[in-house]
Amino acid sequence: MKYRRLGGSGVKVSEISLGSWLTYGGYVEQENAVRSIETAYDAGINFFDTANVYERGAAEELLGKTLKNYARESFVLATKVFGKMGEGPNDQGLSRKHIMEQCEASLRRLGTDYVDIYYCHRFHPETPLLETLRALDDLVRQGKVLYVGVSQWTAAQMEAALGLADRYLLDRIVVNQPIYNMFERYIEDEIIPLGEEKGIGQVVYSPLAQGLLTGKYNDTDSIPEDSRAARLGWDDKKMSPERIEKVRQLIDIAGELDIKVGQLALAWILRQPNVSSALVGASRPEQVKENIGASGIELETEVLERIEGILSGA
Secondary structure, eight states: OOEEEOTTSSOEEESEEEOOTTIIIIISOHHHHHHHHHHHHHTTOOEEEOOTTGGGGHHHHHHHHHHTTSOGGGSEEEEEEOSOOSSSTTSSSSOHHHHHHHHHHHHHHHTSSOEEEEEEOSOOTTSOHHHHHHHHHHHHHTTSEEEEEEESOOHHHHHHHHHHHHHHTOOOEEEEEOBOBTTBOGGGTTHHHHHHHHTOEEEEEOTTGGGGGGTOOOOTTOOOTTSHHHHHTOOTTTTOHHHHHHHHHHHHHHHHTTSOHHHHHHHHHTTSTTEEEEEEOOSSHHHHHHHHTTTTOOOOHHHHHHHHHHHHTO
């Protein structure tokens, strides 16, 4: 396993990290979830991601219980705040009240005194940005959070946060969690350039397009009922014949390199120096092992050009 710095910080995270969205505490049975986490740790993954809203805390509980078997300093643990956790008017968002209360709740569920990364899961226009940043800074000063991150914020929103942090001497954002894969590339325009300039690393989710880039979907009419694609109710744009045909061509390139197409897709993402880690999900330990194989693969220029030709339709 290879490791990279998390943005401009000094902490290093594994190039492949393990997430728990839609899986742990949800439709993945507990035994497979635990074995996937253990397999990941044993193979060198030191970066584990969850959120309070994933199955309303159940994902945090399962992850925390499993990671209790390992030395706390040996892994990097991330969770998030923003989503709806109750029926009250203050049970979601990025107010100081919600952030403070949810951090304490997440720490209890995870069974730890601190989280390494605390993400603002979305931007909250109803809360003054300075209020959010002061609350996060207080959590850092209290030792309950080590690094501050955001997820799916725009470049302008992150720039505004950095400006306020610098003005008021508050802890700065060091990591962003956006979607990024061969079919979802919007971060290349503004997010990655900003990250490179300001020291914000990208921890990208859905790097395999929720399974499409593993090659397991052959057509739009035969999606397994228990698959992630079926659970998410993918639209025709995401699961289109055109995209499936592009995956078939990518499978040919992967075959020439003697790797899996999923490993090719992950290595393609990791070609970006600003990407600190690719966040994968896994319902079985075997999937973890296969994804880990992407770490350290360096794609030559000629291969990258061929991939670009396929993706652009050239």
